[in-house]
Amino acid sequence: MTFRHRPIVDTIPAYRQGRPAPSSSGKRSFKISSNENPFDPLPSVLEAISTQALGSINRYPDMRGWAVVERISSQLGVDPGNVVLGCGSTEVITQLVGLVAGPGDEVIYPWRSFEAYPIIVAGAGADSVRVPNRADGSHDVDALIASVTERTRLLIVNNPNNPTSTPLSDVDARRIMDAVPSDVIVLFDEAYWQFNTFAGASSAMDLFAEYPNVVVARTFSKAYGLAGLRIGYAVAPPDVAEGMMKLSLPFAVTDVAQKAALASLDASEELAARVRSIIAERDRVVAALHDQGWEFPEPYANFFWLPLAGRTGEAAEAFTRAGLSTRVFDGEGVRISIGEPEANDRVIAVCGGLRE
Ligand SMILES: Cc1ncc(COP(=O)(O)O)c(C=O)c1O
Known part of the structure; x- marks a missing residue:
């Protein structure tokens, strides 16, 4: 920067927003990159x-x-x-x-x-x-x-x-x-x-x-x-x-x-019911991934973490090809939000493919 400013700002990493749902022709795509709630507003x-x-x-x-x-x-x-x-x-x-x-x-x-x-x-x-x-x-x-x-x-x-x-x-x-x-x-x-x-x-x-x-x-x-x-x-x-x-x-x-x-x-009761259904979906995805042989930290939020290390890039591409935007941490892993049931089904399918 050519103007007088605080040098510390030059060292600050820009915040990276979760990517939008990938554009895919024909099939629906999903954004599961920002730990948002998949339900429409009440x-x-x-x-x-x-x-x-x-x-x-x-x-x-x-x-x-x-x-x-x-x-x-x-x-x-x-x-x-x-x-x-x-x-x-x-x-x-x-x-x-x-x-x-x-x-x-x-x-x-x-x-x-x-x-x-x-x-x-x-x-x-x-x-x-x-x-x-x-x-x-x-x-x-x-x-x-x-x-x-x-x-x-x-x-x-x-x-x-x-x-x-x-x-x-x-x-x-x-x-x-x-x-x-x-x-x-x-x-x-x-x-x-x-x-x-x-x-x-x-x-x-x-x-x-x-x-x-x-x-x-x-x-x-x-x-x-x-x-x-x-x-x-x-x-x-x-x-x-x-x-x-x-x-x-x-x-x-x-x-x-x-x-x-x-x-x-x-509306806290209605919202609590939605939270319960997201937790149920989370448990369903986790059980399916365990059946596929995945090991990852047991999740307690509305997302889970796949510590993929060297396979992160390959997995990220597979998710994108399937119409899913996930949060990718290069060389470390992928964070996946629990989304609509159809998105979660697709996550399970992609993860299954990565095990093959
Ligand atoms: C751990 C944590 N804290 C705080 C926030 C901030 O959320 P918001 O500014 O939308 O309230 C987020 C958002 O992703 C988060 O993951």
Whole structure:
């Protein structure tokens, strides 16, 4: 770049969005590259948007998003002062990193994990400390704890982890909380928590009630199927929440997103049924792949991880030829979202072909 700027920006990797469904003549193709919800929006959500939100798009939205904040706080049993909305949970994570870390500070997170972490940390001018996952894709809790130094300002836990779909146990979450100094924030990114069926899973909201330095990030993008509207939230101690709000992008959460989130919270039973059906599809795909002889981490989110290493490129091409866009990590593996049953059938067929 030829203009005066922060050199750190030159080092930031661009975020790579999941590819759209490949164009294929004749047969239907599917996008299973971004861990989205395959269901169409609920009629009640569409109704709320069209009757309550569209008529006011000439006005700025409520910047604090009070109606949503109050609903979330009463559902979770916390104070409204603990809840911060953002333009997706990506924004609340960005607010938090901006609040706690700057040049000379360190942010620890597992790797591989959500690809926005390195971008957000570098954007704040802080240093990333990436702690490699264990061979089974799960967080290396001992190594995460051992990475804490005087410079640590934040430790991020992703449960279940994107892209490996592995859970964090309550025992391990508490080990982290007991080891990290109480003035260092631990962020539990629970973007996929509704899909987490792991019996001993940690619940960040339980930890939030017990430890002074827990922040929880959640989103309406995944289980609630509102990825296109961009709304997520954090639950944080009041002083942390206040600091985060100072760094929020003013008016980033639109009225349309707020109305859709409220209608979704009202329809939580219907959405829970959809989540159950995605979990059932996940279990069906996993069982079929096990029958084919595949070994991969047991998934606890709405996607699974095939650690294909040297065969990644070959597999990626096979999925594309079958009309499926997956998330490809060159030389490492492929992350596959659970999609429509027809897409899942095709995943099973492609995987079968790769075993031959
Ligand atoms: C682990 C994790 N956290 C957070 C997000 C952010 O989601 P959003 O900004 O749509 O709320 C994602 C999205 O893929 C994710 O995988």
